[in-house]
Amino acid sequence: MNKKRYLSILLMFLLLMSVLTGCGGQTAPEAGGETGGETPAVNPEEEVLTIRKTASLQSTDWEATTNTFDMQIMWVQVFESLYTIDEAAGGYQNQLAKEVAISEDGLTYTVTLVDASFQNGDPLKASDVVFSYKRAMENSRFNYVTSMIKSVEAQDDKTVVFTLEYPYSAISHTFWSIKISSEREVTELGDAFGTKPHTAATGPYIITEYDVASGVKLTANENYWKGAPNIKNVEYIVVSDDSAAVIAFENNEIEYLADAPLSEWESLKAAAGENHSLTKGNNIRFMAINYMSPTNNNILGNLKVREAIFYAINKDNINAAASSGYGAPAYEYMPHEYVATSPSVEDGGFKVFDYDPAKAKEMLKEGGFTDAQIAEGIDVGTLMTYGAATAEKAKAAQVIQANLAEVGLKAEIYVAEAAQVTPKLYAQDYDMCIFGDSGNYDFNNIRQQVHSESTGMYVVKYADDNSPLDWKRLEELVQMGVSTADTQERLGYYTELWSMVMDSATILPLYHNPVGIVWSSKLDPGGLSPTYYHIYNFKWVE
Structure with missing residues (x-):
């Protein structure tokens, strides 16, 4: 082989190596340990979805959660209501309400329930809905969404009848705001309800660990009435400082960062690659x-x-x-x-x-x-x-x-x-x-x-x-x-x-405030919602 041809082949080899190892001194991502190989597939049974929380969870009772960060957990992932909010799909949608019939005078709403069970295994009954509404109606905090209700009664196990004092065109927000709890479990827990994990909800995620100081852990409800969630394990980590949250995301310690610090948005975008979204918030x-x-x-x-x-x-x-x-x-x-x-x-x-x-x-x-x-x-x-x-x-x-x-x-x-x-x-x-x-x-x-x-x-x-x-x-x-x-x-x-x-x-x-969201390349968050995201719609990228 002549010298000129040898140098040509050597140059091609070096160029090929530069492509394989990346440019600017960067190295290719590690795969398969020291011996190399393909990146291992995500094991959904073992993978943990980590999400930032800015402060400790106030309570595991949905009625006692008053700020948005707590409600994102208790009002969406754990508890459910007759209606849900899915901002990615445009607003209110049926959830535990299968059908809603309205009388001509607008004073009577007859709600037929879906076939669902609580996390404790008890079937969802109309009596649980009546219990949950009456409990909320006794809480002054919820007067603004319940004061129009004259009565709520169970017609049978699957039918609830709401009678209103007057026509109320904003009933959708009431049906979203009042969460449905297991009458049996809430009654049995008494004053302890809200202070520890429980199974009194119908939602896709069950609280397994609750520590006021450090955070909350959730696991998938495998018997969830809409089907088992794709994401099996969720951990909310308390990170109050914005800068610390950014570092945690960059170090892959947080998989999904909602309400991302906007002062660090450019850095977060760079770390997230294509996995970012910034929208005007509702x-x-x-x-x-x-x-x-x-x-x-x-x-x-x-x-x-x-x-x-x-x-x-x-x-x-x-x-x-x-x-x-x-x-x-x-x-x-x-x-x-x-x-x-x-x-x-x-x-x-x-x-x-x-x-x-x-x-x-x-x-x-x-x-x-x-x-x-x-x-x-x-x-x-x-x-x-x-x-x-x-x-x-x-x-x-x-x-x-x-x-x-x-x-x-x-x-x-x-x-x-x-x-x-x-x-x-x-x-x-x-x-x-x-x-x-x-x-x-x-x-x-x-x-x-x-x-x-x-x-x-x-x-x-x-x-x-x-x-x-x-x-x-x-x-x-x-x-x-x-x-x-x-x-x-x-x-x-x-x-x-x-x-x-x-x-x-x-x-x-x-x-x-615009809502910035960044997420891991391992995660597919589905249709993004600026406020009330649904982990049930998430899945790991295969």
Whole structure:
């Protein structure tokens, strides 16, 4: 072989080796151990789907879960309801309800149940549905979705009859919100229900381990009425810090990362390859002001002070800090593209508070404050929110604090876990707060924030002698909004309602947070849902 031909063959060999080993000094992924070979197939019986949780699970009782991260587990993976929410498929869908017949007057709903069993092996019966609804109806937190129910009765083992006090066009949200529990097991567990694993649900996943500090483990319900899940083992790992969560994903310690930290989105995209999604979420982050707060001689009871606070807030800066610019400034409680009955800012039917520092100072003067007091700084109390200290709501709070300082208002910040903060908010034990809501498909869900029956849910108590608005009219509009199924009529009622709230300067929409999701190359998450994902739809890539 001549030298020229030898060099040619050697060059081809080296080029081939560079292709096999990758470029830029990278090496091919390990496969089959030190001896090489094909990548072993995923064994679904042994593989564990790991998902991040930002804080500990509050309870294994679905009624005691109040934040979205807890509800993603208890309301979707473990418990089920007559209807489900599948955002990937467009909203509410039948679940434990096989058929629903509605009387001509809209007052009677006859529900036929699917053939299903609880995780404890007991068959699902109409009596379990009646038990679950009556239990929820005794919980004031669920008044906003049950107060229209006059009675719920079992006609036979497979048929439940709901009789309403009045026609209620938003019944779909009620059928989604109330989860069905095993009457036998909940009764037997008594006060212990919610404190440990149980089998009182019908869902595709069973709680096997529950540790308040570290996390939750689930295993597939092999006798699930729709068929055994593909994913057999699930572990929720508590990682409160965003940076730590990103590192955990990059190290393959987390397989599915929902609500991914947007400040690290580019890094996460790079780590995830094609396995990422970023969509505008069906959510809202808003600021609420407790007009009844006694702080600084009830300074927040002054409408002009509340208006000054709202005019001082720069939503673009909040979006940049909290959502890394991927979100959208909010003016509506619910994004109009998700909720047809939601008032839209484009229609101009309600007041908005655009960023205007000069206007903010003008409001303070109209509220009785002098230039000297503004220059010295006026104490408006504490801005409270929940989540990690480095997470998006905490970042939004820091921007708001700086915005208020620019117009002469002083505010402290308090951030803690949801389990610590939300009870204070529901009890109106706060000055100002940043709160979140998500997964709404009907504007009637605003009821939980504005109606007197929503005790334990609202953060601003409107039904009060010192209310900043005509709260009785507010509740009339809530009632009128569900008295008809006509979308335009409902939109008219809700526009008036939202206009009243905005005029009172008690709730200010801040931003709609985009939902970033990244997942392992070993995982196929099916149709992606921005809020209530269904692990039942997931499977391992073969």
